[in-house]
Amino acid sequence: MVKATLNRAFQTVYTMWLREMLRFWRSKSRIIGSIATPIFFLIFLGAGFSSSFQTESGSPFDVSYLAPGLIGMAVLFSSMMGGVSIIWDREFGFLKEILIAPVSRFYVALGKAVGGVTTAMIQGLLILIIAWLIGIKYISIIGVIAAIGVMFVSGIGFIGLGIAVASKIDSHEGFQMVMSFLTMPLVLLSGAFFPISKLPAWMNVLVYSNPLTYGVEALRYFLLGKSVIPISLSIAVIIVFAFAMIGLGGKTFENTKVT
Amino acid sequence: MLHAIETMEITKKFESITAVNNVSISVKPGELFGLLGPNGAGKTTLISMLSTMIEPTEGRATVWGFDVEREAPRVRESIGIVFQDTTLDDRLTGRESLDLHGRLYGLDTKTRKMRIQDVLSLVELSDRADALVKTYSGGMMRRLEIARGLMHHPRVLFLDEPTLGLDPQTRLHIWEYIKTLNKAEGVTIVLTTHYMEEADHLCDRIAIIDHGEIVALDTPEALKDMLGGDVIILELEKPEDKSRLCEIYKKNGTAKIVSEKNGEIFITVKNGEHQIPHILYLASNAGVSILAVSLRKPTLDDVFLHHTGRAIRDRAATEVEQVGYKIRARRK
Structure with a gap:
């Protein structure tokens, strides 16, 4: 009985994951677009920063500083997109097909999250590789593997948040609001583009209450070997955030309505 | 079950x-x-x-x-x-x-x-x-x-x-x-x-x-039968004959419901196609000349009309709007 229930739960999660993968595979332009943006940031922003700014010690700005931040940004964008895509499923009707199925909605949400986080990790990984190809050095292979783990955990957190938000929004107009008022501030207040050690106090509060900050810091620690926030704290925060958000997302999705 | x-x-x-x-x-x-x-x-x-x-x-x-x-x-x-x-x-x-x-x-x-x-x-x-x-x-x-x-x-x-x-x-x-x-x-x-x-x-x-x-x-x-059967519509050459003819049909017991509107006679009968010869025979016996005969089988629209006093068709316009919505929804 327990085994059958577990089996069914796994089937549900796998089915939803499979759908996300099929869709992802078919939207190659989306994949290219989502990698292109961070790469342009890395190349152009990196070139601009290193020609104008220097670090406190007087050495020129190191472009590799941007890499973890841009990976974090890509993971955030595609995780949020993955969660918020429920709005599209609602708009185009497919949500009804899922909600009428005799399966637990919590596992449906979980499957959607696992699918979304897979696409987020693929994109993060591609940026990681491209950055390496253009000359950014990572400290160790173990560090890279740990960074992939960080992508997964923080991706789950943001996708849970995306699902929770999308379950409450019933129009695609709301999507732009989410992107402008949630995603952009999260990126800009995360230390993806600048060091967080010497910020004004009001901004410090915002930066330190932003879960993405801890994700980016953990990536920076594992890829470059330096971080401002202790790695144990970063990891603790992203894990707690992931569990809290997937719980919230799952619960909110269970109560979502279609008309 | x-x-x-x-x-x-x-x-x-x-x-x-x-x-x-x-x-x-x-x-x-x-x-x-x-x-x-x-x-x-x-x-x-x-x-x-x-x-x-x-x-x-x-x-x-x-x-x-x-x-x-x-x-x-x-x-x-x-x-x-x-x-x-x-x-x-x-x-x-x-x-x-x-x-x-x-x-x-x-x-x-x-x-x-x-x-x-x-x-x-x-x-x-x-x-x-x-x-x-x-x-x-x-x-x-x-x-x-x-x-x-x-x-x-x-x-x-x-x-x-x-x-x-x-x-x-x-x-x-x-x-x-x-x-x-x-x-x-x-x-x-x-x-x-x-x-x-x-x-x-x-x-x-x-x-x-x-x-x-x-x-x-x-x-x-059964829903259609509830209306009493088919409707035979007679168009007369001389409209003034219509009340006389109606009387004949009622007296004769051919049909229970006979009505007239715009110079036409409406006769509700079961098995309309078998009744037409008999109805025409009675008319010619009475010397009433008939221009046209038509037979109408009741539809569910008549049933709806009978029960609600409105036709389903009155509301059909909204369907166009719905189709418009579907087309919009497909364009992503």
């Missing part, structure tokens, strides 16, 4: 509007049951309650013996549903749509493969199965949705306006599929429609619904 579906004084209120009011119906296993009514009559709301998408405000309902509120998961396993608006993911192929559906309903790999072939050939989509849904026409999408609704061998299949917005030829095709699967697969079907021809052509029994209430329920034939 006695009933495939049974509702007991089921009611749904949306704030101040009562969409479904005290509806008690029962559908037999294997039956093809129709809910006929104009747009906004409450058909979709009733189906939504039966398919556990929304909860009734009052009353109870069971589907295949399971209570729609307390045993919702069991109800969901027992039903298939084709919604009014498309619920397909257009970035998947037809085969993938069916496969994912089969997985969600817990079918194993072998069963899924076989079943996909069966349902695809039933709706004649086998050759387009591996094309993306977004390349399908409206009729093909509807057929794929019917196939998907059947994937998991549901006991009861709900079809909400299955031919809305489709061209007449596709409509005839869909009718064929619906008849076939009702007979061949033995699945109980409940369909909603505001096309009286559709209800008349397909359904074993029809519930006519208006303003959330059932106004009549019977077989299409």
